[in-house]
Amino acid sequence: MNIQPAEIKNPKSKIRNTLSVWIALAGIVAGLVSIPQWTTNANALNLLFLIFIFITMSQSWNILGGFAGQISLGHAAFFGIGALVMRVLWIGGMEFFIAMPIAGVVAALCAFVVGIPTFRLRGAYFSIGTLALAEALRLTIANVLPTVSTMPARYIAAFDLAQRYYVALAIAVITMLATYLLMRSRWMLGWLAIREDEEAAQATGVQLLWHKLAASGISSFFAGLAGAVFSFQQVSYYPSSVFVATWTFDPVLIAFIGGVGTLIGPVIGAIFFIAIREQLVITLPSLHPIIFGIMFILIVLVFPGGLVDIGTRLQQWMQKRRVKSS
């Protein structure tokens, strides 16, 4: 993972550029907000809902794995904890907008449980720890709560898909904004330094343990929120199903397809992933995990920058051609 050197631009055009980017983003969000106003097509709304969840999940993974370089192989654990806590509190009668942040905080606390013993050591201990945590939780939950969790009848009667859509959109936007703000903070400098070279980072005064814990805590908080939104939307599901490894694998895949360690990568990755998966589910139902798995390996080995990087390379190549021809 290489850091691209920042391009030096004319400051005036930079301000104009950022302004137009913000206006474009506001336009996109406004467009997404208006969608439930002119369509009640449940399939379309559910698809977008899934994309929002996956944006949140893969950005959450990206904060920890892409920026801070700490590979979580058990992100499903934090997603699942968020889903579980949300379900229990919300069906217990708590307002959803209070239960949701609590679900996120509990997920973050669980990240500390693995992080504190494993982050003191270098190497892959954190990855192994998260993997073990996810699997242990999945089995435990499957034993403790073996039956399907279904919403109470009055909840189903009051179910409003548009509301779920808005909540998921809001969480995705919050996650993106938070990542944007983090990228401009001192924390990010520390994370990138740790990712590139831990020893050098430590030598320049980066507090390794705190930085790693902060990254995993923030990351797991958003993973917990994603889980909370998921369990807020699902009418019925097996409580252990949110802990299965696909909830880890898909976000990792998305982050890498889009462009790991970038702000926009998870968004591009999520749209691409869901679009392709929906196609493959129809045409090649059982083959799609294999196709994505091979794609993932190729990206890690050959195109570590993902789609974002391929895009910029294409752009540069076009520019070069234009310069040559003129």
Add this chain to the structure above:
Amino acid sequence: MQTIIQNLVFGLFVGSIYGIGALGLSLVFGVLKLLNVAHGEFVMIGAYACYWIFVGLGIDPFLSLVIVLPLMFGLGLIFNTLLFEPLTRLETETKIRNSLLVSFGLGLVLQNGAQLWWTGDERSVQTSYAGLGFNIGGVVFPYTRLATFALTLIAIFALWFLLQHTRLGKAIRATAEDWEAATQAGINIRWIYLVTFGLGVACAGIAGVLLAVTFGFQPNIGFVWTLKALIVVVLAGTGSVFGAFPAGLLLGLAEAVSGLTIGADYREVVGLLLFLTVLLVRPQGLFGKE
């Protein structure tokens, strides 16, 4: 009392399979500095290889090792060349990270491939002597389990002999200690990496065969076996290849004890607790040096 001893004995037998599986992972990690989280998928493939040889050719599962071992070794060579060799030039930290990711993808492909090809049906290898065994004071020792234990001991002895008393083994150990110095001494690192990875996968194959005679299995067992192998490696200490065997026995015993006291459903959780405790109290592992 008998049930307790019986459980502990079975725990030891199962632990020996954990030990040989983890040994392969530990060897690859120690020499190549690669963390292969698809290791459990190789165990799964070993189990299926044993099953098909038993069903198709009617060869005894223990004898099938003669075919399964070279098969798995070859599989290791192929995957090392295709997927892991491109990583060998990276700096250690990045290498571990990328090998984790690549093998994570590989595990997914292998698991789903097996699901597609061999279906998700649960398989098991039922030999004619499966139920036989002897009895000491009410504690049963099935022959298959005893053979499993003996085979793991033989395999570990063979590996120990290879590493300690042959030129190849010397070269492997030298590479594990300092690959740059090993290159200077004229050792062909690429070759050593290739062979070591093959050996690691072959160990997974042994674990797979022994698992096939002990339990039923499905394509999705790889994940759990990776996890167990990882936990055992951490218990032993990442630098201690042969510590993996006693650590495997320990995990087997711990699971048996937890099965008796808390309930069989929480066996997996015990592994995680052991893992976290060891990291907190003795991060270099039980058999590792400072």
